[in-house]
Amino acid sequence: MTSTKEKILNVAEELFADHGFSETSLRMITAKAEVNLASVNYHFGSKKTLIQAVFDRFMLRFTNDLSLEMDRLDEADSELQVIDVLSTLIKPITQLDNLRPDGAGVFMNLLGRAYAETQGHIRRFAMEHYASILKRFTQLLHTTSPNLQPTEMFWRLHFMLGSFIFTLAGHEALQEISESDFDQKVSIEEIIKRLVPFMSAAFSFDSNKPYGTTQASDDVGHKKLSAGEH
Amino acid sequence: MTSTKEKILNVAEELFADHGFSETSLRMITAKAEVNLASVNYHFGSKKTLIQAVFDRFMLRFTNDLSLEMDRLDEADSELQVIDVLSTLIKPITQLDNLRPDGAGVFMNLLGRAYAETQGHIRRFAMEHYASILKRFTQLLHTTSPNLQPTEMFWRLHFMLGSFIFTLAGHEALQEISESDFDQKVSIEEIIKRLVPFMSAAFSFDSNKPYGTTQASDDVGHKKLSAGEH
DNA sequence: TGTACATCAGTGAACGCGCGTTCACTGATGTAC
DNA sequence: TGTACATCAGTGAACGCGCGTTCACTGATGTAC
Secondary structure: OOOHHHHHHHHHHHHHHHHOOOOOOHHHHHHHHOOOOHHHHHHHOOHHHHHHHHHHHHHHHHHHHHHHHHHHHHHOOOOOOHHHHHHOOHHHHHOHHHHOOOHHHHHHHHHHHHHHOOOOHHHHHHHHHHHHHHHHHHHHHHHHOOOOOHHHHHHHHHHHHHHHHHHHHOHHHHHHHHHHHHOOOOOHHHHHHHHHHHHHHHHOOOOOOOOOOOOHHHHOOOOOOOOOOO | OOOHHHHHHHHHHHHHHHHOOOOOOHHHHHHHHOOOOHHHHHHHOOHHHHHHHHHHHHHHHHHHHHHHHHHHHHHOOOOOOHHHHHHOOHHHHHOHHHHOOOHHHHHHHHHHHHHHOOOOHHHHHHHHHHHHHHHHHHHHHHHHOOOOOHHHHHHHHHHHHHHHHHHHHOHHHHHHHHHHHHOOOOOHHHHHHHHHHHHHHHHOOOOOOOOOOOOOOOOOOOOOOOOOOO
């Protein structure tokens, strides 16, 4: 039997992803969860902290899985390619689908909405709590491309983040179009598996060699690892 | 002197971008624009159609500029590279800053919010009105990469779209981090000029030669177009 | 073992507030004859 | 030119509604002596 608190969390994450934070009322949540309206404030204090709780629960599942994937990468002693690092994202994202129907989509929706939040209180909350895992990921990526300037790395990371969140949060619309235009159903997993090599190619791009002088597809595998790890 | 209608549009686009559609009340708009509350419904009918009007005005400015850029590309008879096509986006976006402070950021914010919209009534509206210019852009891109399968082109286009909208809509936060971490101020234009070659490299990636190996995989580009149009 | 009190999980009803929208109305300008 | 009517742009006040939150209260379980 699920507790009232869990019932609220389960329904809230679904409705938040479907309708957004401010378009989802506590009355919608409590009605669907079949609990008393006042119990949200009893268990969570306010709507704001409920949003944080929903977000945090998802984020924990995701970061735990991602940590495991990065552990496996640390154990392997072959030289890392960009695509190896970006591929660590595949499992943690697709596994979210096991937790609830379209879990990955729901999570990315929440991420995107949190990001778009005006006051940004979720973004600040997330940055504080999950800074360390982001740093670990960045450093792994750095070992694959030691020549990349920190600023360039920073921007590329956020370019990629945008693609991931935007595409996966809106995957339902994209899947619809894809199906009507190409008669082709695609799963979240297939989307990620297209996205990862695409982004890996972009990451491997050497901005010191002006574009057009070399075929980018030839650059892709290029590695230039320096002696030291860190 | 600006008319009441224009005053409303000007203030609304600013507040919508700052706070989102549903977090911006008509009272906020009319107070800041110094017009009567009822005049929004008088001129626009409802809040929903006001949102569409704001969105449409921005979109028109942008698509006009983009058309001009693509005209120039059509005139040049040298062979087009991916980066030439993606570069057509730079001016139309940066020029939005001339219309109002941070015009590009405001526009991308609106785009992102429209995209995240639950009911998607703005997205549907936009798809109907601006399908032709999107098609023209896609076809230009196709001439640079004739080997790319339509499905792969579709996905790459949306991966890129995600990066553009997400990064530029959230550029304020990113600029802040960039400034505190790297002591470096960046303009929207500089962000785009980093993003365009990054994305061009990704677009030029040949997915038939899987990353890191030389082995071919035929599934990826597989198409199944039916005879009729949809 | 019995009694008193504390804690916990939940509840039903109400609170005040801000929201989008409506409506009767005003005053200026344009048009017909 | 004068009068009657129509159109337009705007206004002030009110409408009902749904919202997050609060509050007094209940009943079950745990704990101290």
